[in-house]
Amino acid sequence: MLYGGRMATDFPDVTPFSVAFGSALKVVMEARGVSQSAVARAIGKKAGASYVSERVNGKRAVDTDVIAGVAEVAGVPPSVVVRETLAEMKRGGEGGATVTPLPPKRPASPATQKRAARRKPGKPKMGDE
Numbered sequence: 535m536l537y538g539g540r541m542a543t544d545f546p547d548v549t550p551f552s553v554a555f556g557s558a559l560k561v562v563m564e565a566r567g568v569s570q571s572a573v574a575r576a577i578g579k580k581a582g583a584s585y586v587s588e589r590v591n592g593k594r595a596v597d598t599d600v601i602a603g604v605a606e607v608a609g610v611p612p613s614v615v616v617r618e619t620l621a622e623m624k625r626g627g628e629g630g631a632t633v634t635p636l637p638p639k640r641p642a643s644p645a646t647q648k649r650a651a652r653r654k655p656g657k658p659k660m661g662d663e
Contacts, residue, residue, distance in 0.1 A: 553592035558622035
C-alpha cells in the first residue's frame, strides 16, 4: 500500500491503521484550527513541527503525546480528539482511512448462563483472582 509515494513497509513502526489514524487526526486538527507547530510546542518537542508532521503524514506511528498536544491546543480532553479521529476514519476521510466497528458481543449460551446462575455471589470465577 502506498503512503505519500512510499510503501508502508519503508517505515517499520508504521501500520496501515497508524497511517489511517494519522491522516484522520490531520483532518481533525485542520477542522479545529490546530497547527503542527502549536502541537510541537505544547508537547515540548525540540524537533518542532516536523515531529508532528511525520506522525500525521504516515511516516511514523502517532504517539499519545501528539494526541495529548492536539487536545491541549484545542482545549478539549484527549478522549474527544480520539473520538473525533475515529469518527473521521469511519467516514472514510482523507486517504480513504476507514475503521470497521467490532461486531456486537454474542449472548452467552444457555449452559453458560446456567453455570453463572449457580455460582455463589462474591465467588470469583476462574481467572478473576
